[in-house]
Amino acid sequence: MNINDQSKLTQDNAGNCWIYGCASVVVIGIVGAIVAVFGIKYAFNKLIENYTDDTPIELPTIEVSEEEKTSTLNRIDTWMQSFDGGEEPGPLELSQQDINVMIQNNPELSDFKDRLYVTIEDSEIKGQVSFPLDDIATELGMDSLKGRYFNGSLGLEVLFEDGYLEVYMTDGSLKGEAIPQDQLDMFANQNFAEQYNQDPQMDEAFKNLESIVIEDGKLIITPKVAESTSEAEVAEPEFGAPPEETEAAEEESSIPDAA
DSSP: OOHHHHTOOOOTTSTTTHHHHHHHHHHHHHHHHHHHHHHTTTTOGGGHHHHOBSSOOOOOOOOOOHHHHHHHHHHHHHHHHHHHTTOOOOOEEEEHHHHHHHHHHOGGGGGGTTTEEEEEETTEEEEEEEEEOHHHHHHHTOGGGTTOEEEEEEEEEEEEETTEEEEEEEEEEETTEEOOHHHHHTTTTOOTTHHHHHSHHHHHHHHTEEEEEEETTEEEEEEOOOOOOOHHHHOOOOSSOOHHHHHHHHHHHHSOOOO
């Protein structure tokens, strides 16, 4: 699998479906981070057995009714249409369940369906992955990876300021074992969302957002509010004193001074 190709999130014929990209960029960042961590192991064949498995692991599944799924997708779609129509729909709040419903039903994320499960705890987002390595094995010419799976999890920090998104790896585990700190340090300053900042469509979308935060167990995407000035602020006072003050001043000046 070519991660750069698979992580194209914008849809040319989907109107304002760019918001799926905004919400999913964190999800895809998890996969990208895992692949990047694993990538440094390619030079050490003796470690392949330690970091991959010959069978996939069973990930948690999102269990929602058809009614709940439809409601979630309709809510997101309604928000997108409102935003695209120039309205101000307010923040879009996506829970852990909402994100996993997206992964299972958004065509742009079909490669991660049943392979990625996202959890959110307070202000931290994590992803569990069980990913087949056949495509990567072919791409890199490493037959030893064929038929094997990359099973792991990662914790990510998400930052967004002035239209620029940053996603950093904070911790993780491979085959149930914590990733060594020296391995984590190699990626301490690597922004796994940089490719999305460089994408013209995503960059334009980011410019229309006030914030992307993870708090209280939710991914919250807040659009900018159009600046408006009230009539009271627009109205400017006329030059000169009000008529009442002018008349009072004239009357006062006409009274003769006491002898």
